[in-house]
Amino acid sequence: MNENTTDVFRPKPSPFYRYLVLVFMSLAMFGNYYVYDSIAPIADILKSGLQFSDENIGQLYSVYSIAAVIVLIFGGIIVDKWGTKKSVILFGVICSIAGIITAVSSDFTVMLAGRFLLGVGSEPLIVAITTAIAKWFKGKELSFALGINLFIARMGSVAADNSPSFASGLYVNWQDPLFLAAGLGLLCIVSGIIYYILEANAERKFDLGKAGETDKFILTDIYKFNGSFWLIVLLCVTFYSAVFPFRSFAIKFYMEAHGLSRESAGFYNSILPMASMIATPFIGLLVDFIGKRALLMMFGAILLLPVYLMMAYLGVSLVIPIIMMGVSFSLIPAVMWPSVAYIVEEKRLGTAYSVMTLIQQIGVFAFNWIxxxxxxxxxxxxxNPEGYNLGLWLFSTLGILAFVFAYFLRKREMGPFGHGLEKGMAAGGR
Structure with missing residues (x-):
């Protein structure tokens, strides 16, 4: 018996302890998501109060994506080198400072710097937290834990969209809502510190698993990807470019083109993340059973096609196109991201997901600005509410392209180059 024997018999942390850690990691994500989505509810106030143009408002989102692209490759390296405890605090501090910088000045350049800094901290923070969760949860529990994490994180988006309702008194100017966002953004620091303390304590008392390395971006892997993967990438960038930039301007659009109150417009904008939070896990289970992944991606793209033109030209209730968009926003991501694992070799998945995320961010950057x-x-x-129609046509064009890419993906998968995307457990598929 050697001196390290006591380490072997250290107990595992209790479920309560593990889920306590998960809650604080997820609250950091909540604050991060809230800060990101805090611009949309004040877009009209920024325009009337600070004379910002819609281009400026789009740039406040675009600059985040620029930063995300820059740090995408290097964020994982820092997490691997520093470990999850230090990385969560580092990037949490960056996100919190970013929220404060965005709120303190009416100067557009200063606000732009704050949003850029948010992009620098946000994406690596997500990588660090996801890596940490994988250390605390294993096997079947991991998917459930990641689902809880994403649920709480997206509640940050829902809360930001609905802030005109629960914090209506702040919306007399542009700055008070951003101070609220900066305050909630401090969750990134506070929760990060609590997570650090909890894990440091657990390392002394419990047998913790080791965090795996983050997925790596390997440039040479790009040349080894097949046509099905690139069709999914094209579907990814067109779909997200049609959804996220729309959300950037949606509250302002609902108010000015459809006469909604700020509270109602915020609630309507929150339907997308709410639908995704609730429906995505169930869609994932259904798809695993029935397969038909490419067909379902086509269906999701079809749902998106008429949505924007319905808002522009038809006198139907906004509830109808928004529900259609919510179903599409729940369906396509739930099918698209797992499909990559069927098409790409496991050793190249890190590069594959990095490429998808990078190109997605480039698309979101471009179309927020456009x-x-x-x-x-x-x-x-x-x-002049008709002035929104040009942008709605651009979104519709992206929806058409998303459908075309999904169609060609299904056509390819039904042929000799298929990877089993259309097979489910019911058919004895993978």
């Missing part, structure tokens, strides 16, 4: 420009070009406003 939609802002199109709104300015067309004079979109409460006095």
């Amino acid at each position: 939609i802002g420009l199109s709104n300015d070009y067309s004079g979109a406003s409460a006095a």
Whole structure:
């Protein structure tokens, strides 16, 4: 018996302890998501109070994506080198400072710097927290833990969208809502510190698993990806470019083009993340059973096709197109991301997901800016609601492209180059 024998027999942390750690890691994500989505509810106030253009508002989102692209490759390396405890605190501090910088000044350049800093901290924070969760939860529990983490994180988006309802008194100016966001953004620091303390204590008392290395981006792997993967990448970038930039301007659009109150517009905008939070896990289970992944991606793209033009030209209730968009937003991601594992070799999955995320962020960067420009070009406003139609046509075009890519993906998967995307457990598939 050697001196390390006592380490072997250290107990595992209790379920309560593990889920306590999960809650605090998830609260850091909540604060992060809230800060990101805090611009949309004040977009009209930024325009009327600070004379920001819609292009400027789009740039406040675009600059986040620029930063995310820059740090995407290096964030995982830092997490591997520093470990999850230090990384969560480092990137949590960056996110919290970013929220404060965005709120303290009416100068557009300062706000832009704050949003850029948010992109620098946010994406690596997500990587660090995901890696930490994988250390605390194993096997079947891991998927459940990641689901809880994402649920709490997206509650940050829902809360930001609905802040005009529960914090209506703050919306007399542009700054108070951003101070609220900065305050909630401090969860990134506070929760990170509590997580650090909990894990440091657990390392002394319990037998913790080791965190695996983060998925690596390997440039040469790009040349080994097949056509099905690139079709999924194209579907990914067109789909997210049609959804996230729309959300950036949706509250302002609902207010000015459809006469909704700020509270109602915020609630309508929150339907997308709420639908995704609730429906995505069930869709994932259904898809595992029935397969038909490419077909379901086609269906999700079809649902997205008419949504924007319905909002522009038909007198139907906004509830109908928003529900259609919510179903699409729940369906496509739930099918698309897991499908990559069927198409790409396991050793190249890190590069595959990095490429998808990088190109997705480039698309979101471009279309936040483009939609802002199109709104300015067309004079979109409460006095000229038709000015939003150009941007809605651009979103519809992206929806058409998403359908085309999903169609060709299904066509390819039904042929000799298929990877089993259409097979489910019911058919004895993978």
